[in-house]
Amino acid sequence: MVALIGFIMIFLIVFLLLKGKMSPIVVLALIPTIAALLLGFSPQEIARFIKDGISTTTSNGILFIFSVIYFGVMSDTGMFDVIVNFLVKKAGNNVIAVTVATAIIATIAHLDGTTATTVLITIPALYPVYKAMKIDTKILLCLTGACMGVMNLLPWGGPVARAATVLGMDANDLWHILIPIQIVGLVFNIVLAVLLGMLAVKQGAGAGKGEVVDVDEKAKDEEDALRRPKLLIFNLLLTIGLIVILSTGYLSSYVAFLLALSIALAVNYPDLKLQDKLIKKHAPAALIISATLFAAGAMVGIFDGTGMLTEMANALMSIIPDFMGRFIHIVFGIIALPLGLCIGTDAYFYGIMPLVMEVGQSYGVDALNTALTMVIGKNLALMVSPLVPATYLATGLANVELKDHMKFSIPWYWAISVIMIVIGIIFQIIPL
Template sequence: MLAALGFGSISVFTLLVMTKRISAVAGLILIPTVFGLLGGFGADLGNMMVSGVVDTAPTAVLLTFALLYFLVMTECGLFEPLIRKILSIVGEDPVRIVVGTAILIMCIGLDGDGSTAAFVVITSMYPIYRQVGINPLIIAMLLAIICPTVNWMPWGGPAARMAVSLEIDVADVVLPMLPALVLTLAAALVFAYFVGRGERSKLGARKAQAALVEEDGEASIGEPRTPIPTKNVWFNFALTIAFIVSMGIELLPLPALAMIAFSIAVTVNWPNLRTQNEKLKPHAGTVVMVISLILAAGAFSGILNDSGMVKAMSDALVTHLPEAWGGGFAFVTALISGPLLFILSNDSFYFGVVPVLAETGSAYGIPPEVIAHSVLPGIYLHTLSPLSAPIYLVASLLRTDFGTLQRFSLRWAIGITLTAIAAATITGAIYAT
């Protein structure tokens, strides 16, 4: 019963949001409330929602102040030199721009924090995409297929969580997967190349069509970009590097670092309070949307977790596998990890489900390290989960909605998941017994 309610709430939310029948904020609140009432949790729903919001609050604070920080950096033209340099290298060729975006994400995403990569890459590349006429949703897709791959590294999170939950060495999780990581990143570049080829064809067709209706020749396809005047570039650059490094080494709790960095940036760049208000006011809608989405996602996860729906869903998927699949349980784990991570939070999955998967695998002679390898490719679908806060940030930065972003990126996330599983199989990190 609880498992059915959990699967129902996730499915109905995804369907309604992707078809734009309901907004993400309203769906995150109303849909689990309805299913919670059906499950008889009416009296406790309020406390469940508040519990989830409290758990999500640090993430909301981090992303809100980090968003404000990078908005200040954008308004001060910090990324203008980078944008000009990128344009001088790639010109207006969609293939070069998309592949260049992928490479940029690989470099910035190495710190293991996908939010930082999203801020920097979208802030610097979005104006270029709009100017040339390339679909900006491609940036979100590239973030979804590349950031999780570099997150396989020890400092990325999943490997460390599994090492703790399975009581194994993190090196045994990461090192055998490095060849698969390289192959998967190479595949991501291939994906980027073909997406860029598709955009080049579309852009050429639009230019040809526009030229037919323009009396004075070829029409402009993209949105001309007005360069932003630079201000305090070297100070802002040094502050941004210090901010990112401090986040990487966790000098302070991440929400505190974001609050401090924003306070320094806004005070130094716009010491006049009236100027601060004028500069930040146009971005108020974006900030409010990010906060509301993350807190609403907290309410959603609070109901699913505290009602027992999450545990029931994971148990249903793990314990009802056919006995005949035992020898290939590592591949079963690889295939179900994506859907599990789509409906579960990171900690619920890595500390609650992965030990059960490892125990089940041991019955078929599969070492826990191999189960850990099988789990890593599942993180791609988690980036598009309604329970993943960064996806709402990416949607806001790209001026789109959750459903559109998810609908565009999902097939590519599934494709890179299967590619990663194949790469791990070829390199021997995942095998049958």
């Protein structure tokens, strides 16, 4: 009975998240609560489960608040624009240099972990260059998506924070384990950029010269007023220093972002009204993500407290061949990309992953190893998933049909995700 209610709950969570009929916050908090009531647990017991679950997500939720606002402010200062313009100018008329510059720009632009921001920074800046040089714009989309997928392994990236929430660990600690794999992914993104540049040359790219990008001055007046070109070096050093601190774990991630945000606002915008305006500008996105994480913590707490995951795992164990059990994390790591195309982020991490973890543990596979493999493929599926709104934004800006983008990009993304998993196995980051 416990397993049956658990499976029904998982189905409802995934179904409602896919349909988009309710906010993830409502789904993740309400459905597990109803399931626990049906199992006979009292409201006081359920409240304790929720409290225990939310306590494991506090640091990650605070991290999201300050990190999203910080990178939003850095974007307002124009730091990313300067980097993009410099790289595009350096690439010149060299096709391979343009594709490599695309990978670098998308990688830097996705430091904030926000898909829409990365798309809006990368594609409009490079689209005229691609058209003028007759480079297939599917290459622009492919490289942007690949770099976003690998960069999304950062601790303030949504998938890593969600996986950390399910594991009950700090997102920064999970990222430290993933760093070698992420570096491999970044290297292969540059390799992919070179290969796609060579492909573009074979297709006849390279003719013509770059065109001047038309700028709507009226629409950009407010943005221009926020630009701080004279503080570019300061903002770059501040961001680099922040990343170094996060990499070493010298400070808690949310403390580092809180201090960096405070310094950035004080130096770039030493005016109370303007500081308040910028915080309010970026706060909605930060608070929605954090609130969703807290709701997910409530769900995880109910999962653990009621014992539903254990019962569901026992039911699945009875139908999984024994020889497959110890490799379940590898199997799900390999199929994570196609699975991630069909299932939304919240449904994937809060519905499917906990169940696979529990089954894996029954066969001696540590939950952390399952999370490591499943987070890689899902991240690479980010910009080819029809469930991600930024996918439509990107295809619209690049004037490419979604089906054409998926057909062109999925094989490359899948190859990179499998390579990252294989390298993780070779480095013994992911034990077999």
